[in-house]
Amino acid sequence: MSPVDEWFAAARERRLLVQTCLACGHRQHHPRAVCTRCGRMKRLGWTEAAGTGTVDSFTVVHRAPGPDFDPPYVIARVRLAEGPLLLTRIVGCPPGTVRCDQPVRLDWWARPDGSVLPVFVPEE
Amino acid sequence: MTVAVVGAAESDLGVTGLSALTLQTQAVTRALADAGLRLSDVDGLATSGLARFSTAQLAAELGLRPAWTDSTFAGGAGFEMYVARAVQAIEAGQCSTVVISFGSDQRSAGSRSLAGVVEPWTPEARFEAPYGPLAPISYYAMAAQRYLHCYGAEARVGMAEVAVAAREWALLNPAAYRFGTGPLTAADVTGAPMVSSPLTTADCCLVTDGGGAVVLTSLDRARDLPRPPVVVLGYGEATSQTTMARDDDLLRPGTVDSGRRAFARAGLAPSDVDVVELYDSFTVTVLLSLEALGFCGPGEAAAFVADGRTRPGGSFPLDTAGGGLSYCHPGMYGVLLLVEAVRQLRGECGGRQVAGAEVALAHATGGILSTHATVVLGVDR
Numbered sequence: 001m002s003p004v005d006e007w008f009a010a011a012r013e014r015r016l017l018v019q020t021c022l023a024c025g026h027r028q029h030h031p032r033a034v035c036t037r038c039g040r041m042k043r044l045g046w047t048e049a050a051g052t053g054t055v056d057s058f059t060v061v062h063r064a065p066g067p068d069f070d071p072p073y074v075i076a077r078v079r080l081a082e083g084p085l086l087l088t089r090i091v092g093c094p095p096g097t098v099r100c101d102q103p104v105r106l107d108w109w110a111r112p113d114g115s116v117l118p119v120f121v122p123e124e
Numbered sequence: 125m126t127v128a129v130v131g132a133a134e135s136d137l138g139v140t141g142l143s144a145l146t147l148q149t150q151a152v153t154r155a156l157a158d159a160g161l162r163l164s165d166v167d168g169l170a171t172s173g174l175a176r177f178s179t180a181q182l183a184a185e186l187g188l189r190p191a192w193t194d195s196t197f198a199g200g201a202g203f204e205m206y207v208a209r210a211v212q213a214i215e216a217g218q219c220s221t222v223v224i225s226f227g228s229d230q231r232s233a234g235s236r237s238l239a240g241v242v243e244p245w246t247p248e249a250r251f252e253a254p255y256g257p258l259a260p261i262s263y264y265a266m267a268a269q270r271y272l273h274c275y276g277a278e279a280r281v282g283m284a285e286v287a288v289a290a291r292e293w294a295l296l297n298p299a300a301y302r303f304g305t306g307p308l309t310a311a312d313v314t315g316a317p318m319v320s321s322p323l324t325t326a327d328c329c330l331v332t333d334g335g336g337a338v339v340l341t342s343l344d345r346a347r348d349l350p351r352p353p354v355v356v357l358g359y360g361e362a363t364s365q366t367t368m369a370r371d372d373d374l375l376r377p378g379t380v381d382s383g384r385r386a387f388a389r390a391g392l393a394p395s396d397v398d399v400v401e402l403y404d405s406f407t408v409t410v411l412l413s414l415e416a417l418g419f420c421g422p423g424e425a426a427a428f429v430a431d432g433r434t435r436p437g438g439s440f441p442l443d444t445a446g447g448g449l450s451y452c453h454p455g456m457y458g459v460l461l462l463v464e465a466v467r468q469l470r471g472e473c474g475g476r477q478v479a480g481a482e483v484a485l486a487h488a489t490g491g492i493l494s495t496h497a498t499v500v501l502g503v504d505r
Contacts, residue, residue: 004247004250008250029251029369030247030250030251030367030369032247056266056270056374057266057267057269057270057273057374058266058269059257059262059265059266059269059320059321059322059323060318060320060321061256061257061258061262061320062317062318062319062320062321063238063258063319063320064238064256065237065238065239065240065256065257065258065259066239066256068256069256071256073256075255075256075257075262075266075320076266077266077368077369077374084369085369085370085372086369087251087252087255087257087367087368087369088255089255089256099273100269100270100273100274101273111254115254117254117255
């Protein structure tokens with residue numbers, strides 16, 4: 001199984017994986033075939049994310065990019081406690097209340113196609 | 125450097141009903157006429173976005189068999205990159221006369237999508253597109269949101285001023301899409317329909333047809349041609365990412381490196397530049413670029429533009445054709461930055477001419493702050 005497939009398989013089990021280089025300790029998202037810090041390809045493994053992070057930035061999307069989308073919704077870059085950034089959505093709050101640097105925690109979005117994706121909700 | 129721009133032209137702009145090939149043919153032949161050269165003089169060709177084999181497609185259309193081509197695809201920044209490659213190719217003797225061109229019928233063809241172009245095999249297709257970002261708008265929107273968070277909500281006024289100033293310039297340019305439409309106010313910008321917050325429709329560049337071309341040859345030869353040569357003084361570029369979660373700091377784009385490299389090669393500093401042509405894909409792009417190129421410090425761009433210095437008659441003439449925001453935006457705008465910079469240095473700009481302009485900078489950004497390329501041009505001294 002490719003690292004990408006492993007990541008999506010874990011997401012279906014509601015586990016958020018962060019690819020981790022077992023040689024140098026670097027963590028990266030999205031998963032890929034090489035460590036972008038040390039360049040090694042052979043010792044890539046995983047850390048399971050604690051599920052906390054902060055909003056690096058966000059935008060409320062007001063126009064649908066396609067028929068499957070129903071704006072407004074919040075697209076965000078979330079910085080995981082483990083370090084890497086992730087593109088995601090902030091859910092569970094009115095779009096107008098999201099702020100940069102706001103603490104958020106992991107939740108899951110089960111999509112009609114059967115895939116499950118990480119999303120984030122405001123930390124209480 | 126020993127290479128000069130000797131010709132520059134636009135194709136028809138706006139809503140043309142013409143094909144991309146026809147627009148590009150117009151741009152090339154008009155730029156050659158401007159240079160006092162003919163198609164048969166061209167032995168180098170650079171373009172992208174036309175087809176899979178962009179330069180072969182265009183060469184065949186024009187009846188050329190070039191000895192050198194470049195179709196590096198870097199979005200709107202590719203054209204500034206081509207200037208660097210063309211200088212190198214001419215200096216190396218691989219070719220003598222290069223045409224850099226672009227043309228798009230995206231407005232007439234209705235080919236622009238809010239979702240952008242996401243190739244299905246890419247990581248962004250699997251890890252990002254399912255969330256529904258607009259591409260590229262939502263990425264620039266996140267940069268703008270972070271900008272306002274770090275530098276204060278009053279920076280929104282500076283973002284709006286970028287669009288207001290662009291309109292003022294467009295009102296002086298009969299070729300501009302918004303020519304004759306009247307001025308814009310900051311309230312018009314912030315009050316326009318929201319697309320991807322904080323960016324409204326008025327923070328986003330136009331969607332038009334259009335194209336342009338520039339012709340380069342050796343400075344020695346340029347001095348025998350009809351127009352005053354515009355010398356390539358320096359160039360630099362940087363390439364960063366295609367995914368929305370890669371770059372660590374949204375407020376420090378690759379422009380920092382591109383600009384530093386171009387100024388170093390030119391042996392010049394930001395204070396030496398008389399007229400600045402920046403790719404204003406979005407209002408925030410201009411603020412980020414002004415800071416990254418060193419025209420002001422980090423977080424200072426909103427205050428820098430707020431006094432109106434970038435408007436016509438101001439001390440810092442910026443995007444003097446009216447920019448992608450109010451003049452023309454055919455999808456990849458970089459070549460038109462070069463066309464306007466050349467015309468300003470030749471003193472051909474009529475009511476929008478910057479008096480005594482001797483050094484111009486053109487900086488283009490492609491994709492989602494993915495590619496960055498800077499060219500410094502100057503009069504022949």
